[in-house]
Amino acid sequence: KQEVTQIPAALSVPEGENLVLNCSFTDSAIYNLQWFRQDPGKGLTSLLLIQSSQREQTSGRLNASLDKSSGRSTLYIAASQPGDSATYLCAVDNYGQNFVFGPGTRLSVLP
Amino acid sequence: SAVISQKPSRDICQRGTSLTIQCQVDSQVTMMFWYRQQPGQSLTLIATANQGSEATYESGFVIDKFPISRPNLTFSTLTVSNMSPEDSSIYLCSVGGGGNEQFFGPGTRLTVL
Numbered sequence: 001k002q003e004v005t006q007i008p009a010a011l012s013v014p015e016g017e018n019l020v021l022n023c024s025f026t027d028s029a030i031y032n033l034q035w036f037r038q039d040p041g042k043g044l045t046s047l048l049l050i051q052s053s054q055r056e057q058t059s060g061r062l063n064a065s066l067d068k069s070s071g072r073s074t075l076y077i078a079a080s081q082p083g084d085s086a087t088y089l090c091a092v093d094n095y096g097q098n099f100v101f102g103p104g105t106r107l108s109v110l111p
Numbered sequence: 112s113a114v115i116s117q118k119p120s121r122d123i124c125q126r127g128t129s130l131t132i133q134c135q136v137d138s139q140v141t142m143m144f145w146y147r148q149q150p151g152q153s154l155t156l157i158a159t160a161n162q163g164s165e166a167t168y169e170s171g172f173v174i175d176k177f178p179i180s181r182p183n184l185t186f187s188t189l190t191v192s193n194m195s196p197e198d199s200s201i202y203l204c205s206v207g208g209g210g211n212e213q214f215f216g217p218g219t220r221l222t223v224l
Contacts, residue, residue: 031210
């Protein structure tokens with residue numbers, strides 16, 4: 001059964017810092033991995049989707065990498081801003097098991 | 112991408128009652144998913160709803176408690192039945208999966224007193 005973990009659970013940084021969020025999964029038989037952002041009490045916003053055959057995806061200040069063989073993905077956020085404060089979730093789309101979500105990383109970017 | 116709306120956005124309900132949550136998508140989709148997010152927790156998949164067939168429930172979720180309808184390719188409902196305070200959660204619908212990007216609705220915040 002797929003298990004997804006995220007480190008750190010929470011992170012507080014000053015504005016302008018570059019930061020890395022980590023996601024690990026136990027079963028490499030995945031279609032893809034997706035990173036989401038969730039603001040308090042809200043739904044999920046898709047940030048980046050990495051197919052299993054890809055190594056990374058970029059969107060603006062965000063860059064996500066995928067190492068399927070080691071079961072790891074990272075989300076890199078450049079030049080963080082207070083508006084980046086949210087919970088970041090990774091989810092893997094498995095063969096025959098649908099999406100499994102990690103517990104999330106709660107990010108606070110201080111002005 | 113897909114635009115998904117949910118109704119209601121939030122509700123406060125009494126113990127023992129039922130609430131039906133609606134999910135509307137702006138395009139035809141094969142699979143729709145229902146998730147629960149308990150306070151401070153991540154998302155847990157309740158069931159997968161395909162048009163024209165019975166919903167497939169994940170371990171720990173049963174049809175009597177969470178009946179689902181999928182009358183067409185753009186709409187689905189989830190009912191939370193005989194509610195207790197433990198059902199207080201955010202309920203989210205989504206589309207995609209099976210190798211495709213997944214998109215979520217804004218969620219329904221349910222509080223059971």
